[in-house]
Amino acid sequence: MRANSSTSGSRPRRKVRARTTAAVGVSLAALAAGATTGTGTATAQPRDAAPAAADCSAAYRIEKKLSGGTTWRMCWRYDGKAGLVLEKISYQPKGETKPIRVLNSARLGQIHVPYDDGSVEYDDLTGFGFAQGLMPLKATECPGGTIKSVKVPEAWDPQNPNVKGLCTTTRARGHAYRMQGDTANKVYAAQGQDLLVYTVNQVGWYEYMTEWRFQDDGTVTMNVGATGSLSYDDYDAGDGRGWPIGKGDRAKATSHSHNVFWRLDFALDGSTKNRVEQYDSTVSAPASGDRAPRTRTSVTKVTKELTGDAKAYRWWRMVSATGKNKDGHARSYEIVPGVTTKYPGRSYTKHDLYVTEYDKCEKFATHNPGCGNGHPKSVDKWVGGQALKHPITWMNVGFHHIARDEDQQPMPVHWQGFSIVPRDVTAMNPLTPSELAWQNGHWQPRS
Ligand SMILES: [Cu+2]
Numbered sequence: 001m002r003a004n005s006s007t008s009g010s011r012p013r014r015k016v017r018a019r020t021t022a023a024v025g026v027s028l029a030a031l032a033a034g035a036t037t038g039t040g041t042a043t044a045q046p047r048d049a050a051p052a053a054a055d056c057s058a059a060y061r062i063e064k065k066l067s068g069g070t071t072w073r074m075c076w077r078y079d080g081k082a083g084l085v086l087e088k089i090s091y092q093p094k095g096e097t098k099p100i101r102v103l104n105s106a107r108l109g110q111i112h113v114p115y116d117d118g119s120v121e122y123d124d125l126t127g128f129g130f131a132q133g134l135m136p137l138k139a140t141e142c143p144g145g146t147i148k149s150v151k152v153p154e155a156w157d158p159q160n161p162n163v164k165g166l167c168t169t170t171r172a173r174g175h176a177y178r179m180q181g182d183t184a185n186k187v188y189a190a191q192g193q194d195l196l197v198y199t200v201n202q203v204g205w206y207e208y209m210t211e212w213r214f215q216d217d218g219t220v221t222m223n224v225g226a227t228g229s230l231s232y233d234d235y236d237a238g239d240g241r242g243w244p245i246g247k248g249d250r251a252k253a254t255s256h257s258h259n260v261f262w263r264l265d266f267a268l269d270g271s272t273k274n275r276v277e278q279y280d281s282t283v284s285a286p287a288s289g290d291r292a293p294r295t296r297t298s299v300t301k302v303t304k305e306l307t308g309d310a311k312a313y314r315w316w317r318m319v320s321a322t323g324k325n326k327d328g329h330a331r332s333y334e335i336v337p338g339v340t341t342k343y344p345g346r347s348y349t350k351h352d353l354y355v356t357e358y359d360k361c362e363k364f365a366t367h368n369p370g371c372g373n374g375h376p377k378s379v380d381k382w383v384g385g386q387a388l389k390h391p392i393t394w395m396n397v398g399f400h401h402i403a404r405d406e407d408q409q410p411m412p413v414h415w416q417g418f419s420i421v422p423r424d425v426t427a428m429n430p431l432t433p434s435e436l437a438w439q440n441g442h443w444q445p446r447s
Helices: none
Strands: 061-065 071-079 083-092 100-112 121-123 146-151 164-179 187-203 206-215 219-230 256-266 276-283 294-302 307-308 314-324 331-337 353-357 391-401 411-423
Touching: 061 164, 061 187, 071 146, 071 187, 083 187, 083 206, 100 206, 100 219, 219 256, 256 411, 276 307, 276 353, 391 411
Parallel strands: none
Antiparallel strands: 061 071, 071 083, 083 100, 100 121, 100 256, 146 164, 164 187, 187 206, 206 219, 219 411, 256 391, 276 294, 276 314, 307 353, 314 331, 331 411, 353 391
């Protein structure tokens, strides 16, 4: 089924196009915090499965040992609405004898696109064929990597449901660390390397790149990049406030928002019973006798479903129910929000983070189609005071797109996203060189 634009009445903006048509596009350039860029490449070939990871068949397995000695393993599948879904994601830095499970499942939860003039809004995943718009990638679009064939459910062309559209590759990240040693001629330095997993999905005039970046230091960054082309049908700026694109002042591109949701199902050390904590710090003026202001950090245990708002000096972490690192500290992953413009126009986009108790029918943050009658359709309504035994993390990252002349043509990729960063998953930097492995805690210099 092709994108259904009937909901926009006489002004369809989700233009239906043949899959062979190349799309072009525009978007503001603003790299989301946490995204690291790099240009280096290396081969990412499927390796022989370790027995521990062999819970999906070879065709659906992604496994890569990165140059720093870290191995990421996961399974993938392709959902008829969510598109790429990564499952059973584990991280094994050098020095760990077995993979450490991080996530049970990681996927998009919605791309919500409301237009500023109030004429229309889109739920791209659940309503406009995001998954069916999977684009085939050429080898040059997956440099140094492997492109897997994806069978698209409910493909628009049922005779040809297979699309070579899933790229796995590696990319250089630049310095992982640098440290001057005790002697002037000894420098400890390493270049980081990331595993990248991505697809491109066309929705109307836009193409969305869904990128998952698994770093050799344990960080995972998920980004959606909007590219393709500004919507041809959206140069009317019905509110008179769009941005003029092209000569003079006639063709005003209508401004709009892209509100992207991710759904993460953590399973640290293999258990979904993760604990949620929120940290807040307050800074107070110097007390008499102090030379500087004081900062106090406090933790709030989040035991019930949460509606969270990012702000300075606030962060959250998911804590393992069972696992500790070699220092005896509970393993956890910190949630690091990216740059966002929170859209206040809908109840579900009013907050940055939602943590809900697992319910198997709750798959999409808005316009959720899977639950029965009477069950609310959006994530904000699922936060209802239930105790968290199996918390599901929903992150909302918004971008207000006021088009600019540079958005044509094609539209430069605009990224939005966030990261999860290991906190005490290993006892030291997972990339620590062996000569420094003894320098843990309040160590004494050796003479
Ligand atoms: Cu846009």
